[in-house]
Amino acid sequence: MATDVTNDYDSFAEAYAAENETSLINAYYARPAILDLAADVTGRRILDAGCGAGPVSAALRDRGAEVRGFDASVKMIELARQRLGADADLRVADLSKPLPYPDAEFDDVIAALVLHYLEDWSTPLAELRRVLKPGGRLIVAVNHPIIFELVHPESSYFAITRWSEEYDFAGQKATLTYWHRPLHAMTDAFTAAGFRTAVISEPYPAPGARERFPEEFGDKHAFLCFLFFVLEAV
Template identity: 60%
Template sequence: MADVRSVVIVSLSTGSPTPARTHRSEDVMRADHYDNFARSYSIENESGFYNAYYERPAMLTLAGDVQGRRVLDAGCGSGPLSEALRAKGAIVTGFDSSPAMVELARTRLGEDADLQVADISLPLPFADGAFDDVVVSLVLHYLQDWGAALSELRRVLKPGGRLLLSVNHPRILESRDPNADYFSVTQHSGEYTFGDEHVVLTFWHRPLHAMTDAFTEAGFRIAVISEPPFSSDTPPELLPPDLGDRKSFICFIFFVLEAH
């Protein structure tokens, strides 16, 4: 499900994402699920507060100087992060499991862009050690099992390469549901609105220790754990009214991992 990214509506009084309705679900999102609302999702992702002024700037800050580095955007969606990395001098390859998202990315990046349809939960069509960095923006929280995906991402990284990723913060489930078991790996779903599209997105909560265990088991060393503030250039009109003077809130958590 390499197309997956979430735009989270945050209740800043509790610091938790609050979709219109939250429920437990046994359904698993199809790899091409985003095809049904790709364009409306892309529009929201382009300029919405949580993606354009929080998650994406944080990922770019963690990436730092990428001039001349070979970067894989795993779950590239419609390509805004790929575009930003390329503007910083990176040599970018992207993939997504949604053909509609890949077409939007190709429109954005040009016909010569290195883009393809692939699924992060399956073997990837790239050589061992092909990349200096891999970025995985709001993808892994859609997977129950991180082991296979992390192993593949480790395989395509050169020794010493970096995996930069963001996922839903592990405190989110508990703040939505006080009776939830923080220490379990738990599936939960919510209804979201992108433009005129109303969709159900399904996530897998995992506690922080389960995340870090999965990273080390796949052959990574944890270099950075980040809970960053939103971008300082956020237009004031986009800020949630109950944020007050705070610059940080519970929404996503970010990691920089180094491949052994």
């Protein structure tokens, strides 16, 4: 199932950002879950790793956090700057390479829907651990590993496997390529990087989701889409 497709967010950044402003899995699932896990962030210095167009950064800032962000996509950073203002500390950076931040700079790091694009987690997690203060939190959201099993039942759940999915973002076609890894491979990587797993969450959608998206829910009360972690730097 390996393909040559890359995740060229620059080519569909505006459509992706527009779609996810109000989408079920982003506006009513991923973002509310991340904010619930972050809880009270007043006065905390937070890094939004893979910030995209900045909706999580904006929400955290509105709640009293001091937020910095980076993304590998130039276009996404441009959109985030439009949202957050010209004085926002937003940078183009690659999570698979050394990050442009000092050691122990942040109280929290948010890595929402980022790590599942990467085959190797060791370098990214080491960098995120480096920029966190001791005792700081890394809050992660990734594709739930059960999704790969449902989409590709012929494949091995236990293998780290590359796979791609086609999407329609606000009328624009795009392909995203992910790396599936089983749950134990995720938690092993967290431990090896110097994190303690404090929370594993499979949240319900935010209030109002079922009423707004009745066709997507059908007769279900909830669904699995992403898996969420709160990790503590040790």
